[in-house]
Amino acid sequence: MSCLSWPFKDLFAVWLAFRINDDVGISDYWRMKLKINEGNKWVVTALSLVIFFFLMSASPLVADDSASDADWHYGAGIYLWAPKITATTPKGDAQLPFYQILDDLQMTFMGIASASRDKWTLSMDVVYMDLKEDVNRDREFQGPGNAELNVTGDVNLKNWIVTPTVGYAVLDSEQTRIEILGGVRYLWLKSSLALNLNGNERVNRSVSESYWDAVIGARASIKLNERWFLPLYFDIGTGDSDGTWQGFAGVGYEFNSFNTVLAYRYLDYKFDESNVVMEEMNVKGPFLGLMFKF
Numbered sequence: 001m002s003c004l005s006w007p008f009k010d011l012f013a014v015w016l017a018f019r020i021n022d023d024v025g026i027s028d029y030w031r032m033k034l035k036i037n038e039g040n041k042w043v044v045t046a047l048s049l050v051i052f053f054f055l056m057s058a059s060p061l062v063a064d065d066s067a068s069d070a071d072w073h074y075g076a077g078i079y080l081w082a083p084k085i086t087a088t089t090p091k092g093d094a095q096l097p098f099y100q101i102l103d104d105l106q107m108t109f110m111g112i113a114s115a116s117r118d119k120w121t122l123s124m125d126v127v128y129m130d131l132k133e134d135v136n137r138d139r140e141f142q143g144p145g146n147a148e149l150n151v152t153g154d155v156n157l158k159n160w161i162v163t164p165t166v167g168y169a170v171l172d173s174e175q176t177r178i179e180i181l182g183g184v185r186y187l188w189l190k191s192s193l194a195l196n197l198n199g200n201e202r203v204n205r206s207v208s209e210s211y212w213d214a215v216i217g218a219r220a221s222i223k224l225n226e227r228w229f230l231p232l233y234f235d236i237g238t239g240d241s242d243g244t245w246q247g248f249a250g251v252g253y254e255f256n257s258f259n260t261v262l263a264y265r266y267l268d269y270k271f272d273e274s275n276v277v278m279e280e281m282n283v284k285g286p287f288l289g290l291m292f293k294f
Helices: 008-020 046-050 098-104
Strands: 072-081 084-089 092-096 105-117 120-140 148-172 176-197 200-223 228-239 243-254 258-270 280-293
Touching (some): 120 176, 148 200, 200 243, 228 258
Antiparallel strands (some): 084 280, 228 243, 258 280
């Protein structure tokens, strides 16, 4: 297959292969068992670390039980997620732990905004991530002169996850607020591949792919006392993907003008059979967030 006709799935498989050094079902040409020259990539800005990602979207911090009157209440949040990514492929599972995500991280942002009035809550969650893996590998081929092939370049993966939702409180008491919600989850992925063979450019390709999924779910905030509370979230949906769902549970502490939350978060995607690289992807890990109230 020529390089110009590669679909996104092939480029993403190349990135997985370079990053985790695993067999993910692509051609033998890309399965070269070569050593990655990692280098030190821990140059991440303080801003990126504060608002650190990864994965994934919903709005678990928006369950603000203060919005129980006719006034509008607004919120904005940033949070840190330290996930592990697992992709199920036709050749088995491929895992990408958090330290490797951080090693490849170029830039990330995760933010949320909400507006609540009485029983209604409007929220928007936005995630951006940019990963880049530098490639520097050598392979010796059997034959006259034992020729050596040097492969250099980079594989870049960017994604946006945008989730707008509308929630309605079916229970709104002093101790508990439970909302049912509906919305969409938009996943956009762009993969770029640039490779040089023995110093000559052979591949320079960039493609993208997107998924729209409708989601429904529920969100809750349960007060334990004046300061401590339990935030809970769940959604499920389908559309361009074969199915996606997300769960979130943790504990929070309320200050005068903001909340803090420590929790565990899980996001799962299933793809149709035409996706020859990934059948399923899940992202899971601990989560620390701040939600400011206005």
